[in-house]
Amino acid sequence: MRTLYSPKECSFLYRVIHPFNFVRNVYETPTNSKDLLCKEETSNRENEQTSDPKGEPTYYQIKSVNTLTNSKTILRLSFKPGMNRHKNFKQTILPNEAVKGLLRALIDLKRTPKDLQNEADQLTEKLSQRRYPASFEEVHKWKKAIADKMREDNESLDPSTGILGEKMQKAWKEELNYRVAQKLKKVRYNWKPIKVRDIEDAAVLALSQLGSYFAEVKLVLEEFDRIKYKPATILDYGSGLGSVFWACYSTWGEKVDEYCMIEPNDILSQFSMDLMRGDIDDSQGLISKKAYFRRTLAPQKTYDIVFLHRTLIEIPSEQERMELLSTLWKCTNKYMVIIESDLRDSFESVMASRDYILMKGYTIDTDRVIKLFEEQNIMNETVEKVIADKEISVKEKYFQLKSMLPPDTTLPTILDPGHVFAPCPHDLGCPLLADDEKKTCTFAVKCNDIRADGKSKNEGTVKHRFSYVILEKGIRQPKRSCSRILEKSSGKIDLSFTNCTPFDGIQNFKIHKKAGSIYKTAKHLRSGEVFPLEDEFLESDSQFNFIQQMLRQPKKDS
Structure with a gap:
């Protein structure tokens, strides 16, 4: 039980934790709110459960620990109505057309397959440790x-x-x-841009990365399959070997009206086109009439999904990377996908790109905002104070000004507002960036090992890790997102989970066998998947969780 609070106290607490505080790495409240918190001890409700008439548990209560603050919470797991597990595949297989196209391209080269594969193995090792400039x-x-x-x-x-x-x-x-x-x-590691000087360099790059790059994109596309989304137009900026095309084409095929690939390197573009011909002759063109290549972006053209796959690391300047993100976000109708390696600096770059888009989406364009309010004839002293206020966050300023405008009026911002679609269940700062252990949020996928020398290992498969983010245009809708499984391990009598939650940071907890059907559901889950169970926080020794729970419950009269 918790003590009840007056409207004034709740108003103060609301200001303390409201997500207007945009990039927050530590999921705790300031210590000056301590006096307003419940002084009563939380009851020990761990492992409490209720059952339906058949004896199966309808919910199960466990103890959860925040990995960053070590605060302990009682967490209630239950089945979410209408929420079913979306099962991701275990292994990807490069389409036969791509394999045949690669074989056809290799036959025409002067160097032996053994020499090409040896160089590809060296390149694979080099790229696995490639750091940002x-x-x-x-x-x-x-x-x-x-x-x-x-x-x-x-x-x-x-x-x-x-x-x-x-x-x-x-x-x-x-x-x-x-x-x-x-x-x-x-x-x-003395960063240098990847140079593809001839067709043999392109072949070496394909032997090294085509299978793994295809697998990365293919796994990310599962997020769209989860909501049954099918795009009409796709842009791949920095298309390289065409791995994005192969992943999208194997998923949606001719249902997509347009596959646009931007690649300034003519040799890579030509090699990608050779792959897209499969085993057919040159006169018949590409396997899809809807795919085409460009060297630069078409002005004013927009696309349903924009991909930046292993592209940001090729840009030496952070300022240039942010400028490119701004340009491509303006070309985005619905989603932007950013994929990089599993190294810490690649993960940090993905998060920096994410935060840049989110922040600029709520940063007002001051001159245009003033002009808008003057045109609406509602410019006054209050509006001027909000615009000039440097103490409030950009997101709070956005919503305050938005509330002063007529409904359905667009408030001018530097970029269009957006939110994270996947894998993060929130738009807050990533708690892993505040962790001294320098951990990363990465995802694993198995892919078939393409080798020119025929010496495949591990039954012809390799395991690959990467980091990514999908940004969606528009303000996040007021509904609770599902947690994401970062790590999962199985014991003899329980399952251990590390989940990224919508508003409670990263949580560690265990589900015991006696949880019945909840345990059976959790047993088949894998790292990287959406957590299909409702996870409700009941009690906690964390100040932040106390305040959060208060805001969920209206004040009651004694």
């Missing part, structure tokens, strides 16, 4: 640290003292730049 801030940080160390080791060589001559100062700077470069090689 170092930012200007990172280079400056290492440069300053190394310069300070050099000055400490030999103060007489410090150019700032004025003792060194011009030649010695030049030598000192060269030594500094050399040490910085060596340090960055260790922490950033």
